[in-house]
Amino acid sequence: MSPVSPRNGAPTVDVHAHVLLPPVEDAVAGHPGLAAARDLDARRNGPEATAVSGPMFRDRIPRLTDVKARLAAMDASGVDVQLVSPSPSHYHYHYWADEDLARTVWELANEGTARHVAQAPRRLHGLGLVPLQHPGLAVEALEHALGLGLRGVEISSHAPGRELSDPAYEPFWTRAEETGAILFLHPFGCTLDERLNRWYLSNTVGQPTENAVALSHLIFSGVLDRHPGLRVVAAHGGGYLPTHIGRSDHAWRARTDTRGCARPPSSYLKQLYFDSLVHDPHVLRELIRVAGPDRVLLGSDFPFDMGTDDPLGALRDVTDLPAPHFHAVRGDNAAALLRLT
Numbered sequence: 001m002s003p004v005s006p007r008n009g010a011p012t013v014d015v016h017a018h019v020l021l022p023p024v025e026d027a028v029a030g031h032p033g034l035a036a037a038r039d040l041d042a043r044r045n046g047p048e049a050t051a052v053s054g055p056m057f058r059d060r061i062p063r064l065t066d067v068k069a070r071l072a073a074m075d076a077s078g079v080d081v082q083l084v085s086p087s088p089s090h091y092h093y094h095y096w097a098d099e100d101l102a103r104t105v106w107e108l109a110n111e112g113t114a115r116h117v118a119q120a121p122r123r124l125h126g127l128g129l130v131p132l133q134h135p136g137l138a139v140e141a142l143e144h145a146l147g148l149g150l151r152g153v154e155i156s157s158h159a160p161g162r163e164l165s166d167p168a169y170e171p172f173w174t175r176a177e178e179t180g181a182i183l184f185l186h187p188f189g190c191t192l193d194e195r196l197n198r199w200y201l202s203n204t205v206g207q208p209t210e211n212a213v214a215l216s217h218l219i220f221s222g223v224l225d226r227h228p229g230l231r232v233v234a235a236h237g238g239g240y241l242p243t244h245i246g247r248s249d250h251a252w253r254a255r256t257d258t259r260g261c262a263r264p265p266s267s268y269l270k271q272l273y274f275d276s277l278v279h280d281p282h283v284l285r286e287l288i289r290v291a292g293p294d295r296v297l298l299g300s301d302f303p304f305d306m307g308t309d310d311p312l313g314a315l316r317d318v319t320d321l322p323a324p325h326f327h328a329v330r331g332d333n334a335a336a337l338l339r340l341t
Helices: 022-028 032-045 047-059 061-065 067-077 099-118 135-147 167-179 206-220 242-254 265-271 281-291 311-316 323-338
Strands: 013-019 081-086 124-126 152-155 182-185 231-234 273-275
Touching: 013 061, 013 099, 013 323, 022 099, 032 047, 047 061, 061 067, 081 099, 081 182, 081 323, 099 124, 099 135, 135 152, 135 167, 182 206, 206 231, 206 242, 206 265, 242 265, 242 281, 265 281, 273 281, 281 311, 311 323
Parallel strands: 013 081, 081 124, 152 182, 182 231, 231 273
Antiparallel strands: none
């Protein structure tokens, strides 16, 4: 299948898809920090969710690792191009790693992702990882990813003890802005811990919460004022923030302690990008309205169960969406972001 779709002359691009990289897990196997991280994750999710997630993950290993299986699934869903990022488990479970092991993790993740997408270079593009727990290494890891031909890196909503507003990340934001690297903001789990350990609340409530908190740190701390050229893509539609941004604007106007940013918080939504994975056509319509039709990108969370097998269908469910806006979200925006020809 050609990477250029006949629909509106541009490809259909899914910016939210993952790859599983077994060498990363081999590198951290047996370390006490890994066992502790997995124990914390099990407590946060609860036994019922853990019992369901194990088989779900195993069933998806072929699509997470085999390029032929990935391309077949893309063809079935009408997706021409994917932006592929490492499974969030590759960073979430390893924030305990010291600098030497962290370097091994990002090198393996970046190199593994680059090899994966190189098998179908006209249809797959990749993102690497940076160790947020070691801000002083983030620029080095970003440069490593870009040097391999990756389009940027995937980052979490925070690292233990560090929010994205931490001044230690300033060199990373500066270099990402200079290079035009894509920063894919993708939380994994939630720090509300056992409060969300039933009914998969750790994901259904926790992930949108983590997105909103992380984006708020970028906005209110002035990161987006200092680095207006950052190309940040927020997974899961940015969580709760875009549709509840009015409360942030009210706080900014009403309280002096919220004035870390130069403008009302809602104005920064148009500096960010958001994927379309919100599971509700009314929410997606509102996201397109508040962020702008040029700032929303098609996303599926391929191939996980909290994603969608039909991202185009989800977009079509937004009734009365003007055709130019539909095509912008379908692929035009992502094609411009990825600089596809």
